[in-house]
Amino acid sequence: MTTVASVSEETDGGPYALSHLDALESEAVHIFREVAGEFERPVILFSGGKDSIVMLHLALKAFAPASIPFSLLHVDTGHNFPEVLEYRDRVVAAHGLRLHVASVQNYIDRGVLKERPDGTRNPLQTVPLTEKIQSERFDAVFGGGRRDEEKARAKERVFSLRDEFSQWDPRRQRPELWQLYNGRHAPGEHVRVFPLSNWTELDVWQYIAREGIELPEIYFAHDREVFQRSGMWLTAGEWGGPKDGEVVEKRLVRYRTVGDMSCTGAVDSDATTLDAVIAEIAASRLTERGATRADDKLSEAAMEDRKREGYF
């Protein structure tokens, strides 16, 4: 594992100033270690997306040379990109981690959840997630959420208390002072923890480049069969697309986020390397969620409403 944290003459804050990536890394590691020190059963939400991959990388560094004292939890919508599932299983095996899976398909098969008419399964994740947290008695749940993603997330604390129904109440958040995170909670309650709170999309990509972290191939430009719906390029699949009148075509695209196939759009791109991806994001005039997520467009407060119910 490499670390680039040398004394830099380039920075303008004197010899002891940290670069912004070093400062963000140090803060995230501090958060991981606080949770390891104060909680009984923490778990890392792992989707195989870039944010959770960066979280895992940071956790590996935080506890080196020991292994990570947490297990992983994947909420499997049943509409995942095969490349991402393959990546997930490879990473879990490589680091000897324990993986829990909460399956949306399983809930649908049992008749507990109903498929939505639009085929989108993203909102259906909340019930399997919160029930898994309760049944496994997880008391701290790491999420890769960043405050730059969305304006409701901009209000999110690093340590976010959830009640026994996993609900978020934005009006009753604990003030977060200095680096003194308060993880106290009653039995049945848990704390959502966001080590990447202060990172932006560009920070995440720069860090991936600096650390040489491997990502699933769908993040880089590749030829893909897609069709257009609501201004986004969606991948054809068994989840219900394309419908009549939607035409499949082969395009050079990549993904900015990884989620449920039914609501995660690809963007036109010829960026096949990390440097090209970073240049593309730095020049983009769209946020990553605005460009690629259908579920946030459901209403002005879609994210806030889902977070209140227990979504991450």
Next chain:
Amino acid sequence: MTSTTEPTEPLSVEQLSATTLLRFATAGSVDDGKSTLVGRLLHDSKSVLTDQLEAVERVSASRGQDAPDLALLTDGLRAEREQGITIDVAYRYFATARRRFILADTPGHVQYTRNMVTGASTADLAVVLVDARNGVIEQTRRHAAVAALLRVPHVVLAVNKMDLVDYKESVFAAIAEEFTAYASELGVPEITAIPISALAGDNVVEASAHMDWYGGPTVLEHLETVPVSHDLAHCHARLPVQYVIRPQTAEHPDYRGYAGQIAAGTFRVGESVTVLPSGRTSKVAGIDLLGKSVDVVWTPQSVTLLLEDDIDISRGDLIVPSKDAPPTTQDVEATVCHVADAPLVVGHRVLLKHGTRTVKAIVKDIPSRLTLDDLSLHPHPGRLVANDIGRVVIRTAEPLPLDSYADSRRTGAFILIDPADGTTLTAGMVGESFAAPQPVKDAAEDDGWDF
């Protein structure tokens, strides 16, 4: 547009990674134009993207407003949009070629002073907004006092709405002089006054064409160039132990590392250290910086120390240089800001979290409550309610190694927690009060406390 904010070519990963991070907080009264200033900083640094702006335009139009309401960018909660006010701290992110910024956007409402305390606790700089037509008002003095209390190293006075006073130098000079005198008396180490119009864009990102009498930096230029690192040579080195790393594997059978984020100063291999509160001593045998062995580390790096001797150390202990150990005490005197809705009362049993250690404690006395408007003290108020600032005396169940907040914002700070439901009650700063206060007022003279 200055060349520092508009890179003509994309920067390389190395260039982007080398930029430093500045954390700052904004404070201003309701109609001082804080949202407009924040909106302009975000907008002119190209941090507002098309889809966000479209959403703002859509909502503004549906409400019948003529122009996009930039406050909608920052008011993220349903209740905030409904009421048109900011009720909670939000964190914003933007960048220029020189620096990355984390902005704690704190509400200006009087009853949310605790939120300014929250935002200021991690800030290297605070921007205090003043309406040029109104000058320094009570709320301005409160903001200056909170910035001084929290020991924010740099304060910017942004005298806004200069367009509404004909860009007159005399108006700006009078406000700057009054504020600087007041803030200096409070102990604010560095004050920079800038005349601006957030609405018209004067001196926010681009230099104003209307105020050629002003020769200083724009707000953004100042944010880009203000130094962020502190003089570490004079800092007491402190490492609160967060977690003990013991792999117990064939490869690392005897590895025992003390992990934590350095709260202040530097640590070097070979240095003699003392572990508090036990007082045991050893030497630094090695330092791991996230998996890589190094000789020297400094704040705020997250590190792992290896010691020569196998001594009993666990989470909550503090590792310090043997030649520079703080005293340990069970009697804490501090200035606090009460942040919970339920009051803090003498006799309360609480938990105190300091560094990585949480101990039982009891509130022994509340000697005074501070009136931020005139810095006068109200003696023995008996209780502190939400947003009150006061002096407290606390007895802890175990000894704590405490620095004065004046020496260290990390190891001089603590929070009080309600042991029953885990609520964060109070933000605490150890040591003498922050400023030379006025003589204690007679209780009868205290004519109401409005926050």
